[in-house]
Amino acid sequence: MNYTWAKERAITIILGVSVMVFVLSACKRQTKVRIYNFPNYVNWNVSTNPNASDDEKKRSLDSVIAYVRGLKYPYDSTGKGREEGNNGAGGGKKIYSYTDSIKVYTCPCDPNLINITANLIVIDSAGDTTLKPPPPPKTPKIILAPPTPNQPTSGGGGGMDTIVQSIRPGVRIKGFPGTASKRGILAILDTGLDTTLFDPQIRSLIWQEPVPGNTLYNFLPGEDPKILLDDNASRHGSAATAIALSQVADQSPRIMVLKVLDAHGHGSVFSVSCGLAYARKNNASVINASLGYYGEQDSVFTKYFTKIYDSTVIVAAAGNDTSEHHNNDKLCYQPVKPSNQLTPHHMFFPACFSKSTSDLISVTGLTGNRDVMWPCYYQNYSDEYVTLGVLKSDTGCCTMNVPFLLYPVEGSSFVAPVVSGRVVNYIIQNGFRPTAKIYLQGIGVNNAVPVKYTVNGQYIGN
16 A cells, blocks of 8 residues: 555544525525535645655545545435435435535645545535534544633633633743854744744744745745744744743744644644644754644644654653643642543653654643642543653742733643753753763653653652
8 A cells, every 4th residue: 555544534623514505496486505615624644755756646546536526425414425416306316415625735845745635515405404514533633732821700601712811912922042052952832923022033043944935934834935934823833942942041042933733722634744844854953832632643744643753752741631621720739530541542742652662752731749740621631642741949839930921821732842942951051962862861861759740750940
């Protein structure tokens, strides 16, 4: 077989249904014809065999596209399968469906990674029922590891996805070393970078290819690859970058901006894998991945995240609880939430690749003190899948402050860059090392008691 493919239908969100109703006159009676458009019904990734010939790759891709063209609406309003054909009341088709607007995107830095999207158009000539959206995809979406940063609220009001962080006007990140090291490159897989939130010297730290005009920043299908702007309301990628820079000493790393998530914090296996391929191709020292998804292991994602490169370390957020609004009174010294334990039946990727991939470090937040500590109430933990925790030593709480954000933030997305920053700082000072284990020793990892919340109870203070 010359390709691996993963189904990602309706990858971004469960989309609403656009319905147009036409009233036609026929045989002296009115018949309602309903036309449904299901955008992004198909969102599939194809990873071709790099050793296959161009002709073999083309045939493989053509076969997938042909399959997409033949897809039909699978269910009627009752949830039971209904074939197109004679409707038993005068003949003719009752439901007619076809795929439309098929688009093919190729990763600009890896021609073996391809994304295929298509809309599904459904015409119901009877118009007597409302068709349900097609079943959601099995392959999960990529989302930000935490919800949007916490606004100071109390009680259970408001959903996590509706909280919007406020940007402090006129405040910029200062104090990071303005001199860029030639040894350390820190890649940030996220929503991009808003340079206006930093001192102007941040521009001199942004990594570029030897021919600057060839540099890619944006890996979202259909978007301009030269645009690096962080347009997320909470500036998620910019916050991760700021936290990482706060951990460096004499010299700053060069920052490789990899925009793989859109303004809403959503991306796909394609966008993240493409950005990851670009980072590795260009010898990033550390890759910060404050993102992920819950569910089964995706074949394409696995292919890109489990490659071993001696000179690259990936730091991934362990993921957060998305089942409820994050309440501020549970961000300090709260008991362990058992449902946040990562197990073979409750997986968060790419963090859970840490068990089988030696160059991937997964990170969660801890609360408590150096004598007794446990996982933050809303963050994932595991002594199998979470490499280490980060304890905020001064308060023991799970919140962090980013100068340009009005409210504190919390979540594994914001402890991962603490580790990324420390590892890249170690590389700047000491050079590359062959294994992540040596980097962990170099950044001063300790072992806590009890050890059941991270691998060997590993943690660092911040």
